[in-house]
Structure formats: structure tokens, C-alpha cells
Amino acid sequence: MPSPMVKKGIWALGAAVMALVLAIALFPLVASTQIVRDRIALEMSAWSGYRVSLGAAPVIDVFPTFKATLSNVTLSDWLDYKRRPVVEAERVEIELSALAALVGNVVFSDVRLVRPTLRVVPNGPFYLPTAPGGGRIARSVDAARAVVAANPASPDLGNLPSEPFGKIEFSDGRIVVAQGDKDREVVTSLSGNIDWSSVNRAGKLTTTGIWRGESVNINLSSPNPLVLFAGGAAPVSFALKSNPTSATFEGTVNTSADSYLDGQITFNAPSLRRLLEWSQSEIAPKTAIGSIAVSGRLTGNAQRAKFEDAELTLDGNPGMGVLDVSLAGKVPSIAGTLAFETLDLKSFIAAFTPLTSGEGGAPGAIDTKFADQMELDLRLSAARATAGSIGMTEVAATAQVKNGLAVLDISDATAFGGTVQAGIRLDHNGDADLAELRMLATDIDGAIFGAATGMTDLTPTGRGTISIILKGPARSWSSLLENADGSISANFGAGELKGIDLPAFLTRASQGGFFALNEVAKGSLPINSAELKAGIANGVVRIEKAEAKADGRDIWLSGLVPYVGGGLALSGKIFPSGADRATVAPEAAFFVGGSWSIPFISPILQAPPPPG
Template identity: 20%
Template sequence: MPIKEGRPAMARIALIVFGILVLIVGGLAVAASLIPTETYKAEIEKQVEQQTGRKLTIEGDVGITFLPSIGAEAEKVRFANAEWGSSPDMVTMESLQVALKILPLLSGNVEISRFILVEPEINLEVNGQGTPNWQFAPMEQAAEAAPGEAAPAEEEAPAASEESSGGSGIGDISLGEVSIENGAVSYRDQQSGAVYELTQINTTLDLPSLDAPMNFDGSAVWNGDEVNLTLTAENPRVLIAGGTTAFTLDLSAPKVTTSFDGSINQGDQPKLGGEMSVDIPSVRELAAWAGSPLPEGDGFGPFNITGKVSATPEVFDFSDAELAFDGMNGTGALNADLRGQKPKITGRLDVDKIDTNIYMAGAPASSGGGDTASGGGSGGGTAPAASSEGWSDEPIDMSALNAFNADLALSAGEILIQKIQIGESALGVKLNNGVLTADLSKLALYEGAGTAKVTLNGASATPALNATFDLSGLSAYPLLRDAADFERLEGNAAMNVSVDTRGKSQKQMISALNGSGEMRFTDGAIKGINVAQLMRNVFSGALTGWNSAEAKDTDFSELGGTFTISNGILSNQDFLMLSPLIRVAGKGTVNLPQKTLSYRVEPKLAATLEGQGGETGSKGIEVPVMIEGPWAKPRFTPDLKAILSDPDGALNTIKDMDSESGKQLLEGLMGGGSSSGSSSEEDGEKKNLEDAVKGLFGR
């Protein structure tokens, strides 16, 4: 029965070994209690200074224990800063407490029962030459180097053997009470001038075993706001070995809240993967809080994003993303690349709307009432109140376009550009070094459709804009109302426009506007003006204002022309309107900066009821009218000499009317009764043309 006898023997041997260890440790403890405290302090200070070249000062008491753990405690500790540092100490702390269990070391395990830093203050600095204060020069190395010579290079350590470098050195690690109490960390970069500071740092770390979850909980104050951070790692041993383990993180602060639930890999290229969410009440406030304030202006407010993330320290990929930013909501996929001088964002987004007015300081607010981007119809016929307001002098700040670069494919349910409202659209957006290019391949605009390209250049001190539009089927009234504050025209519109401008305010941009285009309107009306009635009234005296025609409308079948714009002055030389009984030609200029016009309109009472497709050279009485003055209240004056230049045409118009009703209308306009045939035809022919014209216009 030797086996049974062997077990008590082994137990006795173990007890003997344990007893010897207890005697040794107990002896050390007794010896330590007999050694003066100043001896510990002096030796510790000496060793630290030899290894770092910096002076360590322990102003308080020092205590060392050996049972039941090897422990040390030091109070009022100071560690000197580099000579060029802004403060005399790199590290100070009220006390340091460390305790390491002895017996687990025998089996290759490390159990730290206590590691506590009380009120540590750590000052990190980089000088003007880029040298950090955590770069040390040991005294031995400095002494061996001759003056003016570099310190000798350390001998290359022999390569570790597989046995010595294997994972058999430490079986396990266990952390008990590990914490920082009321600490502070500061960072100063003398090259860039950057200064960052964390205060009121309080942390706890719980690690029962390398095979058990690690939990970290901490808080600190940054720029006046408390930041709380918690994280867990499911299997620290796998993580240390470069593998992948489950990982969660939650960070909360008044300016930002974020959470992550997935996995982490600490290999050669650290990587995160999982579900992530970020909630920022104000991007502008967050940037200022983080020490990188955005230029003054509007926008960059609330931001929220959730989705699946795959991230390295420099590249973030989001898929199945749902985001909200400045009141705009969207879904899609995004990639953020932090390499390079500026962040770059690429991907695809489907958003409900894009409101550019938010980012253009000084731009007018989007119209809240009236027709929507897809609505409008013919609109109302009420005349607007006269406006004496000019263009805004408020600065337009596009410098925020320099914050990042982007290459995005977007679809939007609505786009707002100042007062212009664009409906469902698809566009590609590229932002490169402050230049934003939006290429709209699908554009729904005021019941019509088309394509457009808009470029905003915020790269220089003076913002610039370039825009081209090719549109058809538009509702003219709401479009002109929102684009130019003009509410006098309705109908179906088609246009192509190319304009460019630059300026630091809306007023400067209007004054520098250049371009060209063509506009055609069909089946519409000029609101508030009855051209035939106007021609009758205008010769009764010069008229002022749009309402002089008794707020009636002039229907038309065709209206349009081409135009050029030079430094804010629009010139049109081929205006033409076709309407039953009326032909209107025109030419002149519109001063956009001053909101005035100087235009010659040549209405002709035509001897035909044909409208669209009718002949432009129909016979009739031409009644030229000059329209001059401000948009809101122009002045109308007649050109009598032009009317009397064709007496035969005026008389023959009445004879050549191809419709009895049209003839009656024309004669009615001339102040006569119905055509009963009782009047002598010869008397009508002998009637002096000037008297006829005067009768036509009630004079």
C-alpha cells in the first residue's frame, strides 16, 4: 500500500515548504519594520532618478508590507518635469497604494489586490522642437556619453527563444481594487498651441481573471462637461493574444453619446465590428467643446446615426445606416476615411430633404407657406404688396464647406435653395477642398422636370456660384415667386438657364451675376394686367403701378424670349406674346441689383383671334408702351407717335376682322357701340385716324 502512504508524505512536504515560506516572509516583515523609513525613501528616489534622469521626491510617509501581500504605500509624491517644461513637476499624487499577493506567484499567477492612485496630476507636454516630456535620459547613459557626442546605442538584446517568449510565463492575472481617485491629466503642445485638460478623473477596473470579463468604469471632466465611459471585454486572454472577443462600450457626455456592441481585435491592425450609435445634440457645440470650433454661422446642429460598423483607427464603414442631421433624415451606407489632411466621406444616402439654407449664413429662410415643390398650379391672382427692400448685405459664409471632402450619391424628397423648392431628385454630390458640386440627374421642380448642375465654391475668401438648368413643364407662378419674388406671371414654362456669380453677400452676388438663357411660357396669364384695357387707359394719362388695369388678367397662348445677363443687368431683345386679338413684342433691360426695369412693350390689336401658332405679323393697331421704374410699382407711358405712324393699318384692322365677335370686341375697345350696320360706311372711312385713336383710348 505504498500509494496510500505517499499521500500523507506529500502533504507533509507541502506543509514544511509552506512553513519555511511563512518564516522567510515573516522574517522579512520583521526586518522591514526595523529598517528606518528614510532608508526606503532614499533608495527608491535614487533608483528612479538613475533610470529616468528625473528627480523623484516622496515628501510623506513610506510603508512596506510583506504579509499577507507584498505592498507599498507612499504619500505626497512628486516626479520632476523636463527642464523646458511649463510646470516643475510632470507627476504629482497625494498617495500611491500597491499590494501584490505572494502565494499566486508560486504558480505563475499575478494577483494585484490593490492599486490605488489618489489625486494624481499628470502634465504631458511637447516642446517647440517636438520633444515630449515623457522621453527620459537615464543618468548612466548620459554620463557615459562624452560632451557633444551621442549616447552609445544599447546592445541588441538576444532574441528570445520560443520557450522564453511563449505564453507559459504567466498563468493568469487578477486585479482586485484598482482605481484612480480625483485625478487630472493635461496636454500642451508648444508647436501647435493646443491645450487639453481632463480633471476629476475617477476610474475603477475589475478583472477577476484573464478568462473572465473585464469591466472598466470611469468618469472625467473635459471643458466643463462630465464624460462617463464604461466598457467590457468578454475574454481578455484572447484579446491579449491578438484574437477577437466580444466588446461593449458606452460613452456619455452632454455634447455626445455613443454606444457600441460587437467585437474587438487587438492584432497588428486593431479593428472593431458591430452595432453602433452616435447621438450629438449639436455638431457645432461638439466641435467647439473638442477644441476645433467651426466658423460662425447656422447649421451643424443635431446629428444621430445608427448602424453596423467596421472600423480601424483611421477608417470607419457604416452599413444599414439610419441618420438624422439638421432636421434631415436618411438611410444608406457611409465610409469615413480619416487619413489625409481632411476627413473624406463617401457612400450613398437616401434623405427626405436637403436644406442648403441652413449652411448659408445670411440666406433667407425657406418659405413656410404657399405652394410646395410639387404643387403650385396657377396660383392666386392677388397683387403683392409693394416691397422697398433690397438684396441682403448679410455675409454669406461658405467656409464650412472646407471642413471635409465628400463623394456621395444622394436621392432627396425635397431640396431647398434659398426660397426655391425642388421636389424629388437624384443627384451626385462631390465636395473637394471647399468646392461643392451637385449634379442633379433627376429634378422635380414645381410640377415639371429636368436636370441641373450647381457648384458652390467656398474655397476662396469670396464665395462663388455656378448653375445650369434645363427644365420643362414647370408651373411658372410659384417658381418665379420663390426664385425672384415675382408674382405676375402664370402658365406652363420651359427654360434653360446658365448663370454664374461671386460675392460675399446676396447683394454682391446679384450685382456680379452673368449668364444667358431662354424661357417659354404657354397657356398662361399675366396677373393683374389686362393689356387691351391697359392700352385703352394708358392714353388717358400715364399710369403708375400694376393695379392700374383694374387688377384684371391678360391670357396668352405663347410668351417667351431669350436673355443675357451681364453684371446683374438682364437684357432681352426678342420678347413675344401671342394671344387672341393681341400680339405683344418687347425688348429692354432689367436691373437685378436695383430691382428696376426699363422695357418697351409693343402690343398690337390684331385682326385675328388666333393665339398659339398664329402669325406674328398680323395686321393691327400697334400701341407701344414704355414700362419703367421699380418692379413693385412700375410706370407705364404710351408712344403716340408710333401709333400714328401707320394710319392705313389702324383703319384696315377693323375691316379685316375675321370674326364678328372679335370685330365687336375691337369696336367696343374703341368706344363704339355694336356693329349694326346703320352707321354710314363712308363716314367711318372718312373718320380721322387721330380721332379714332383718341376714341380708342377714351380721349
């Protein structure tokens, strides 16, 4: 064995030889930096397919890493004589291969763009940068198209080109839309990276930016991105996250002429109102709409998509069904069938037929423009539903919007102890917007109806039927009621009228002088039946017949009730039951004035009968 001194000598000699080799290697490397400097722009152009211009000569750093720093870099289309940049950056840092540089070649590994600008132009339904006319990446895509064309269903991935790509990082960037000679900024504070070692490998895009004032994070990846660029099908994973909305997709995407996608999707918006405002949609941006979440299998293409086994949660109301979304027409259209366990109809109506509110939640303007901006055809069912304070069960309904007309029809529901049919119709056609409200409640319990609608003292407690039809201008809900035309009718069987003590009423009326109805309201009046018929014209209710039959007496009312001010202008009489009203004097005759909340009675004293 060699002695320790011999070992030390061997190590010293080896170190000296390695130092000499390294020194010999570094001399051509340093000498080649000028060659590298001259070839960087050419190599970038050959790689990207764009014309590359540098604002200054590249600065080459050898230690601690071999890299080039470029200033004021622009990439433009070779065919654009104005040389408008497709990509420009204040600074580009490129990590280079030292081994390639030894022989005067330029090979990129990692690229970092500082404050870049990407310029996009309209391209069908999307905005994309102008495609390069050549370059190694474009040639790789062309070669991949041939592979995909040979076997579209299952292309031979082993025959894909293997051109290296590397990693591109970018920071503090922006995206602008070219509009003539001017640019419109759409995305700012853009940062992230593209990680794609070679074009036949998996690739991933991770980026964050600010779009319309909100921070957006996007993650996009695929095991075969080159197949997608070549018009084939490949798995795709997509995730978007922002405060207004978040979405994910896991499935297959095909980018051929017959493009399609098939996979699981989730979508969530804590506030649909905020999402509409953020997207700058013209569809009721001021409407107070709650949260929406959708998940299920999505199949289709850029023109038409279908949600199968869709789970929809609207403002906390979960439902399931099928949705068909089409973008092929002049306006987007949604059709499908949804079944809910519970459904808040107010939230649902607000989501699809927007009804805005004024200050403090007061009735405000009715936005009918949405009826020209979308098409909707939904079949709905719900085990339980609410409309404000009104509860319903076993609800079947439809919601339709088309050609300026919006209709929500409840074709069948159980409510107030009976059955209910109701509808809202908004018509945006013609010279003026029109609205129509209608309700038919059959065999209902008057006590339940009165409690739910806040009309306990006006509704008999027996079972009966109520029909209401209102039509008028759709400027606002208040103007609709102020100017509505229509009708009201009701028929009730045996029950009670609350808030009236008839003996006390007759005694007080016989004494003369007006008095408040609440002075004789400590009681209830048993009745055998009650009937109401009224017409509505320009917001004024004209009572044609209001009659209640009690034991021994018939009570009759007629007159006017204008909506504005809530005033009363009624006259009434009380007759003995079955009396001939043409020949028999009433037991009491009176006027009713004041308002619905505080009615006043003004008796009409009857002349004494002539002496016999």
C-alpha cells in the same frame, strides 16, 4: 456537558488567547511600517516601470485601514535625464496588504491619486504618455504578446500572466500635452477610476472631465484588456456622453499592426454646428446646421472605416445606406449611397457644403474653404424633398467635394408639376472663388412655379420650360447676384398672366401721364403663348425678348433690370396680332420704371396718322 461556569471560563480563555495573538501580530506590523515606508517608492517603480520620486517620506496609517499617504509624487521615464514627469500628483493614497507588511513586503490593493497630472506626447494619430521601459505591467504585456503571437485568432487566455493590478481612483486631475519645455492643458477636472483586479481579468475605465469647456463622460470596458495591449483582438464596450455629442460602440477591436474594429456604433449630435465649434474644426464653424444621428455596423481601422446598414438622420430627415470614411489621405473623405424618405435639401447642403448667413438671417458669406479640407462623394435619393418653399418628389442627386471644388447636382426630380434639374457649384481654385447656380424646369405648371417662388404675377399659368444659369464671385450670395453673369429663358403655352387688365391698361395709356401698374391689375390676361430671353452681365438683366401672344394682340418688352435696387428700365409695345411691326403703329407704347414691387407705366403718345 460542562456547566455554564465552565463555558464562561472557556470563552474567557479563548478571548485572552486571541488578544495575545493579535497583540503579537500587531507588534511586527507596527515595527514593519518603517520597512514599508522605505520600500514604497521601490515597489511603485517595479510595478509601473517609471522612476518614482517622493516629495516627502510616506505617512503610514495602521488604523482603521493599513495605508500609506505620499506627497508630491512624480513618475518619469528612466531614460529622460531631465526627469520630466509622465505622471505627477499632489497626493497619493495607497491601501496596503497587512499580511504582506508583516514580512516587510509591499503589496498594493487600491490607489487613489489626488490632483494628478498626466503628460502626453504625439504618437501617430493619438496623444499617449511616454511608455515605461520596464516594470511588471510592461513585462505582463510582453508575455501576453507571446501568447497572442502563438495563436492570433484564438489566443490561450489561460496562459496569460496573472499579475495583480487593483483599483486606481483619481480626482481633480488634468491632462497636458508636452510642447517643448511648456505644457498645454487639454483636459481639466478629471475624475474617475480604473478597476482591473489582475491583468488577466476584465477591466473598466470610468472617467469624467472638462475638454474645451464641455463636460465629457467616458466608459470603456473589455473582458480582456491585456490582449488588446498585446496587439490582439478582444471585445470592447465604449460610451461617450457630452452636451455636444454622444456615441457608443459594442464590438471587437484588434490593436495589431493590421488593426481593425467591427461592431455596432451610434453617434448623435443635437447641433452639428456646435459639434464643429467644439471640435475646433475649420469647416464652416458658423454655419447654422441642425442635428445629425448615425447608427449601424462599423468595420475598418484608424485609416478607413465603413458604415454598413447605416441609419442616418440629418436635421430630422431619416435615411439609410452605406458610408465609407477614409482618413488615409491629406484630408478626410466620405463616400457612399443614402436613400431618404424625406429630405430637407437646405439642411443637407448646409451640412456638407456650408452656406453661412449674415445678421438676422440675411444672405451672408459663402465659406468655400471647406472644399480644400474634405472630400465627399455621395449618391442621394429621396421619395420627397424640400428646398425652402419648393417641394419635390422622386429626387436623385449627387454631392461631391474634391480639390477645391464642391458640386451638388439634382439630376432628376419631379417638381412644379413637371421635371427639374438643378445644381450648385463652388470653385475654390484660381485667384477668386466662383459660384454657379443653374436650373432647368421642363413641362412645369406655371401657376405652381409662381406660387412656390413668390412670382405669381410674373409667371404665366400655362405649362412651360424655364432655364436659369448664374455665375459669379463666391464672396456672398448677395454679391453673386449683384455681379452675376448668365442667362434666363422661358417658354410657356396657353394660360393666363395674372395682375393685368389689358383693356383698362390700354385705356389708361391712351390718356397719357404715368400711372402705377397696380391701378390696372384687377384682372388677368388670357394668352396663347409667352417667351422670354435675357442675358445677365454684372448683375444686370438685359431682356432681349419678352413677348406674350394674346387673342388679338401681341405684347412686347425689352430693357434692363439691375439687381441692385430692383429698379426697372423697360420699354414695351402692344401690337395687333400678326401685325408687321416695321410698318404698323402699335396700339400702345410705354416705358416701365419704378421697381419690381411697385412698377410705374409712362405712356408714349403716338403721333396721329397722316391725313389720307
